[in-house]
Amino acid sequence: MTRRTRVGAGAGFAGDRIDPAVRLVEQAGLDHIVFECLGERTVAAGTLRRLSDPAAGYDPLLAARLTAVLPACRSAGTTLITNSGAANPEAAGELTGRVVARTGCGPVRLGVVTGDDVLDAVRRADPVVAETGRPVSAGPEPVSAHAYLGAEPVTEALEAGAGIVVTGRVADPSLYLGALRHDLGWDDGPHLSGIGTMVGHLLECAGQLTGGYFADPVTKPVPGLARLGFPFADVTADGRVELGKLASDGGRLDRRTCAEQLLYEVGDPAAYLTPDVTADFSGVTFRETGPDTVAAGGATGRTRPDRLKVTLGYRGGWVGEGQISYAGPRCLDRARLAGEIVRERLRDVHGIPEDDVEVEFLGAGAAHRGLAAPGDPVEVRLRVAARAPDRERADLVGWEVESLYTNGPAGGGGARAGAHEQVVVRSCLLDRALVRPVVTVTEVR
């Protein structure tokens, strides 16, 4: 009988729900569960946290996730793989050790993957920034540079007996491919890597395969979204793939949910670039083989790229924001007047240039960038956002919106103000020879 392994999706982003992963580990008989918790800008944001606190920079929800899931993983014999290390995999590893001790889940071998922090290498090689077309040195100083690592370090950690693998910037599908290569004895050739990358890509957003971000109560109803179940995949050594979910969980898994997720964030479906392969999804087909069970075939791949994508993080200053509602007759007219007042005040009183100010009318077509006629809304919410160099200046935006209460149009209500520090990300490519993943495996108890 050909070898088979079962990998499950534990999280699709840093803020994802925790309970679906617990149910999956307890009931699905998983060999591995993967928590994908890094978006494009998460690592850069983690770097900013690390700069103000050297022990921070990893996913703030890591301890809560591990505490909830690790006991079930140990009973089920399920390996846990996550890129929650973000900008500080070493500290995430230490934290993991403490959670293992506290929950009595040891002894277990813990693999920590580093080497994705390539800021020094980027400074030396000075590659071109994709978004500007100019070398890194010609722009502002990046605070972070993280290369997308591939599947190799994950496989290496598992081969060294790791029951938990914590990484920084490993590409989302590579977390899964690394586990598949280990379990199924796959080489790093492009065909199997293309199949494994398809599996990883389908699972990496967790609930997005089972009806999350798919649901539309009229055209695409999904039952039980409050108890949405996360998916898993059964993969055989010869490359057959079947996707499933727990029958007792909410959600739906069928050709339509799979087709949508396959194309999520994909540009050219015949050339989906990862550190491991140039994956080709253009021939993929899905077949429903049972209730909430779908077979996926037709993926393949070509040679992996010579250079790795690197995410550059920059301090982007602050963004201040304020919102206020208007309703009833002429609400859009009053909101527009309010927006003009705030714009004028920010420019003339506070010296914030108009180019740094964005005025939106929520409920009157803001989400569609004004492309659709607003009609005659029942209510509209003015939103003003502006860039500012520091917190103090950013707070002026919300202040000016709140002061509309007594100085602006009639019937303004529910004003809210806020400000947050902005991280801007750009990207460049780096010769893969300049990037050296490091795998450290230790026993924790």
Next chain:
Amino acid sequence: MRVDDVADVRAGDKGDTLMLAVLPRDEAGWALLREQLTGAAVRRHFGPAVTGPVDRYEVPGLPALVFRLPGALGGGVTGSLTLDGHGKALSYHLLTLELEDRGGPDGR
């Protein structure tokens, strides 16, 4: 007839580019989209929100069309001041694009 009558849309983002996958609900919808939902038609529909040509890719096995809309995210997730920097809510605008209904084999 609008795209909404025959297909679903899913948004994804990479940097400042909005990726839209359009998935017809049946064969007739696929034929209609393949013929009428060109990159140029999508670019026209998104008007000034797009800064360059819209590429279109076909995935016949699903079936689906994929479009890349450059510049649609006003600076991308981290550079944009708009509320929905990902363009996720913006994606549904595609469903309002009008198609010419030429009547399918079932007489619709």
